[in-house]
Each structure stands twice: as C-alpha cells, then as structure tokens.
Amino acid sequence: MDVPKVAPRSAAIELAGLLDSPEIAGLVRELEATRWTGRPGYPIRAMVGMALAKSMYAIPTWTRTARLVAEHAALATALGCAESTPSEWACYRFAAKLRAYKPLLDACIVAVLDRLREANPGMGESIAIDGSDLPAYANGQRFVSKNGRERAASEYSDPDASWGHRSAVSTRKGGGYYGYKVHAAVDTLTGLPMAWTVETAKDAETTFALGLLDTVRERGFAVRNAIMDKGYDNGPIHDGCMDRGVCPVTPLRQTGRVKAGDANAPTCEHGDRTFAGTDYKRQATKWRCPTGECKPKSTWVKADRMHPLIPRHTERSRKLYSSRGAVEREFGRLKHEWAMLPLRVRGLDRVRLHADLTILAKLGCALRKARAT
Numbered sequence: 001m002d003v004p005k006v007a008p009r010s011a012a013i014e015l016a017g018l019l020d021s022p023e024i025a026g027l028v029r030e031l032e033a034t035r036w037t038g039r040p041g042y043p044i045r046a047m048v049g050m051a052l053a054k055s056m057y058a059i060p061t062w063t064r065t066a067r068l069v070a071e072h073a074a075l076a077t078a079l080g081c082a083e084s085t086p087s088e089w090a091c092y093r094f095a096a097k098l099r100a101y102k103p104l105l106d107a108c109i110v111a112v113l114d115r116l117r118e119a120n121p122g123m124g125e126s127i128a129i130d131g132s133d134l135p136a137y138a139n140g141q142r143f144v145s146k147n148g149r150e151r152a153a154s155e156y157s158d159p160d161a162s163w164g165h166r167s168a169v170s171t172r173k174g175g176g177y178y179g180y181k182v183h184a185a186v187d188t189l190t191g192l193p194m195a196w197t198v199e200t201a202k203d204a205e206t207t208f209a210l211g212l213l214d215t216v217r218e219r220g221f222a223v224r225n226a227i228m229d230k231g232y233d234n235g236p237i238h239d240g241c242m243d244r245g246v247c248p249v250t251p252l253r254q255t256g257r258v259k260a261g262d263a264n265a266p267t268c269e270h271g272d273r274t275f276a277g278t279d280y281k282r283q284a285t286k287w288r289c290p291t292g293e294c295k296p297k298s299t300w301v302k303a304d305r306m307h308p309l310i311p312r313h314t315e316r317s318r319k320l321y322s323s324r325g326a327v328e329r330e331f332g333r334l335k336h337e338w339a340m341l342p343l344r345v346r347g348l349d350r351v352r353l354h355a356d357l358t359i360l361a362k363l364g365c366a367l368r369k370a371r372a373t
C-alpha cells in the first residue's frame, strides 16, 4: 500500500488538525519537556506527526512513511518540517523514545478517551472483550526443514513471538500461527477501543479479560456489562466481573456441571421456576413457582456462572450478546484500514508501541470527528 488512501491536501489538513488538538499538542509538550533532542533535531511535533500519519494513511513501515512525507510538500508543511523531512532513521530513534516514555503516551490516550466519553454519553456502559491474531514479522516456519525438527524460539527472527491458535472466521481457515495477540475491550456503542494489550500468541485470552476491565474502569468509565464469547465463560471471570459490579454476558460453555443440569432453571415440586427479575445490589436473580402454590412464591439464586444476573435465555442477554460483533469489527478496521497489520517490527515492546500508536491515531481521528459535529 504505497499510495495514501486520501489526497495529500486533505490528508495534510486532517493531520495538522490532529496534531493541534489539545490532547496531542499536550503529548508534544510533555515530550519536549523531557529535553530529548532527536538527532538531527527534528521538532517533536513533526515526529509525533510522522507516527500518526503512518496509521492514518495505513502505511506499514517508517521507510514508506518517510518517503510519503518527503514527496508531498503539503504533508511536510503540515508537520512543520518542510525544509528537511525526517528520515526513517529519525523515526526509529523517535519510536525508541516513545517506548522509553510510555507513561506520557498512555496519559495522552487517557486524555483522548476522556474527551470521547464527554462527547458520547453512555460510552463504556457495555464493552465487548476479545483477542485477535497479529502474525509476527518473522520467519514463521515451524520446522527447520521438511520432516525436520521443530524450530527453537531462539531460531526465529522474532523470539518474543510464539505459536498461537486462531479460530476460523468466515472464509479463512483457522489454525496455528506465529506471532502475537492483541486483546481489547471495545465500547459497543461507539465501536471504539477503550483498553488493549498485546501479548505473545500462546497466552490464553481469558488471562487478560479482568485486567482489561480494570483498565477501562480506571479510565473513568462506568462499565455495566462485559460481553465475551464462550471461551471466557469460566467461574473466575464471572466472579471477577461480579466483584467489579459488572455483569458478564457469555454463552454457556458445556462443562461437566452444565451437562449435569446445574445451569437449568431452579425447580420446585410444581416444575421449573420462571425468572422473575434481578436484584443487582444483592447480586441475585429471583425465580417464581410456576403455579404460585409455593410459600414463599419465589426463591433467590445467588449469581454465578450457571445463573448469571442477566439470565442467558432472556431477550436482554441475547440483545447484549449480539453487540459483541463490535470488537471483531474493530479488530478488522484496525488491521486493514489503520495498518495494525502487517507487523513490520519485531519484539513485544515494539509491537506494543505500534498497537498504541495505531489506536491513538484512530481515537484521535474519532475525537476530531465528534468535535466537528
């Protein structure tokens, strides 16, 4: 993808607008205050602009980003570096600086999310959590030769990556891949990512769900529902959500207890009891005797994975679950429209920075759009 998807003039206006937004300008100031000077001294604003341009125009490498800016005077002017545009090497050095000053980048992301929350009341109330594959920029041959031994981690060009598994999606076959996984919590209302982490591919997705939930909450969002696929349906995640005052919404995984009938509606001598409401404070659901003959008529069931606060058979559960697609759609957009893929960096820290910058560019543009309306 050598060609930017928009004409350089409007691209330049968009980029300058993003750089001058209070949140990104704040990041530039903070980075300037660290008194780091990039050889040969490009302005920090220009370097942040290079980083954002890379995602905004879906360019996989610094080399191509540097070339694009060098070839388009309007972009170079927008970045404030018309006399001499940054080289790919300046970009690499700047990326190293951003990794070293990750807390400043994180603070900028939080500031952008703050403003987005103000612009979108209800943002973060329901979040969808999932993980998605990021194949490494590396030799991914699992075996050293046909019928040969399995390659050791040190023999890959990216030893931080590992073998993971991805599920089949529409026409793509599932199977093993070598690389990383991005785990994210996406707001189902706006479709925007609110917390994310990149991990090596072999780590199970379920490990990161509660951490993502904590990050979304720390970022000031009042989360009420966490929507996840069947893979996340386990006791610790259910109870962890409950501890945080969040209702988990997942399909039921067919475990031994489920097969034994533990997830069925509670019964009385008159048959299956019917669901009669949820008490969120008590963290329990109410189930009524089908004939009303029992005294008392209703019984309370403390919430657990078998009987969540939003029972799986209800319309509310179905509706919430149908909004889970938001997270998969966002992974698709980030990968294909914002150049989260293909990875052209190696090592966990560099892949993490790449994901952070990709998502910051995306969120920054979403905020600009929200401000314009």
Ligand SMILES: [Zn+2]
Binding pocket: 268, 269, 270, 271, 289, 290, 291, 292, 293, 294
């Ligand atoms: Zn009864």
